[in-house]
Amino acid sequence: MNRFEYLPAQLKEGEIFVARDTVVRIYDGHEKCGFDEGDIILTTHRIIWGKVLDIAHGVNTISLQHRYINSFDEETASSGFFGRKKRIIINLHPPASDKVPGPRDHSCASFIKLSGKDGLDPNFVQSLYETVNSRVWEVVAIDEVSYTPSEEAQREGEPVRRIKLRTGIVGIERGLQEKQKQQDQNISLAFQDLNKLMTMAKDMVGISKIISAKIREKQGDISEDETIRFKSYLMSLGVDDPVTRDSVQSDSEYLKRLAQQICEMLLDPITEAGGMMSMADVYCRVNRARGLELLSPEDLLNACKIMSGPVKLRTFPSGSMVLQLDSHDDELVATETRDTVEERESISVEELAKLVKISVILAQERLLAAERAGYVCRDESIEGLRFYPNLFLKNSS
Numbered sequence: 001m002n003r004f005e006y007l008p009a010q011l012k013e014g015e016i017f018v019a020r021d022t023v024v025r026i027y028d029g030h031e032k033c034g035f036d037e038g039d040i041i042l043t044t045h046r047i048i049w050g051k052v053l054d055i056a057h058g059v060n061t062i063s064l065q066h067r068y069i070n071s072f073d074e075e076t077a078s079s080g081f082f083g084r085k086k087r088i089i090i091n092l093h094p095p096a097s098d099k100v101p102g103p104r105d106h107s108c109a110s111f112i113k114l115s116g117k118d119g120l121d122p123n124f125v126q127s128l129y130e131t132v133n134s135r136v137w138e139v140v141a142i143d144e145v146s147y148t149p150s151e152e153a154q155r156e157g158e159p160v161r162r163i164k165l166r167t168g169i170v171g172i173e174r175g176l177q178e179k180q181k182q183q184d185q186n187i188s189l190a191f192q193d194l195n196k197l198m199t200m201a202k203d204m205v206g207i208s209k210i211i212s213a214k215i216r217e218k219q220g221d222i223s224e225d226e227t228i229r230f231k232s233y234l235m236s237l238g239v240d241d242p243v244t245r246d247s248v249q250s251d252s253e254y255l256k257r258l259a260q261q262i263c264e265m266l267l268d269p270i271t272e273a274g275g276m277m278s279m280a281d282v283y284c285r286v287n288r289a290r291g292l293e294l295l296s297p298e299d300l301l302n303a304c305k306i307m308s309g310p311v312k313l314r315t316f317p318s319g320s321m322v323l324q325l326d327s328h329d330d331e332l333v334a335t336e337t338r339d340t341v342e343e344r345e346s347i348s349v350e351e352l353a354k355l356v357k358i359s360v361i362l363a364q365e366r367l368l369a370a371e372r373a374g375y376v377c378r379d380e381s382i383e384g385l386r387f388y389p390n391l392f393l394k395n396s397s
Helices: 052-057 122-134 151-155 169-217 224-237 251-272 279-290 297-305 330-344 349-356 360-372 391-396
Strands: 017-028 031-043 046-050 062-065 069-079 083-092 111-116 145-147 161-163 276-278 311-315 321-325 376-381 384-389
Touching: 017 122, 031 122, 069 111, 069 122, 083 122, 251 276, 251 279, 251 297, 251 311, 251 321, 276 279, 276 360, 279 297, 279 321, 297 321, 321 360, 330 349, 330 360, 330 376, 330 384, 349 360, 360 376, 360 384
Parallel strands: none
Antiparallel strands: 017 031, 017 111, 031 046, 046 062, 069 083, 083 111, 145 161, 276 321, 311 321, 376 384
């Protein structure tokens, strides 16, 4: 409390009213200090506390200048029956040598608390934080600053010049305008760079198509690992001409062309993934390749439903949907899954997904397909679902 000063409540020149709250108590550190149920006024330069009539007449009010405020904290206290309220803790700098006398000359606490009957008004608290952080009181007000020329200049008849610098709210508004102008310039430069990047991306996609064609022609001259790695790089570059609704005349034509483009885009990735790809992976890969021309889940699903090329949409009995190669052989996959289960003696869905490097959904469907073929049996326990080899097949043989 030794940072508070006895000052009239009338606003000074350049000081502006910000917010007000009522029935506020001030604590000196953790201790009550007799300043109870008063009104508190927030201005751009200080916090004023006093009784209603005292504030109206400008007497018996105390003020805390914002320059003493270091930081804020909050604490929660009880309020009434089983209620909770927040108190604002204001951490303070040491008092200055030019401080005006106040209610206390000495205090052991380096902070004060503001508390309301049911907590402070949230709008007042927000205004307090914003006002102190803006540091308006630090703006130096210079008005009619005289410039006295040198004696030599006076002898030559140079007129006395006066510099007028406006500050306060006008200065703050001017600073905000300059900051907004700078932000606008930065945004403009960012969009210029983005346009250049998109232009370069189209050129890169064109180059990638040429290189991809050469890879197909000279498959024997390049190792399989290098081919797969390079194709993954090309996939991340995107497509230069994504199909959009604006480029076609009807919805049916749009879905037909979209289905064709998705098929061409995902043929190699689906082949490398073992012949299947979940719709979640399809959605992510397609939208990543299309860049800003994103597809909705509905358009993607409707396009996949009408696919008739080397890739088609398949729905499993569990309801899961995948894109699958026409050449995909369920019997072969079931046999491979059986061999994996027999080799490891038992396996869970997550373990198979990690082992084969596929999604959990596809791993589950592989195990269920092997189960329907009679190659494996399931065991559901508190530890989860696991699959084991079907020993009846071995015993019968």
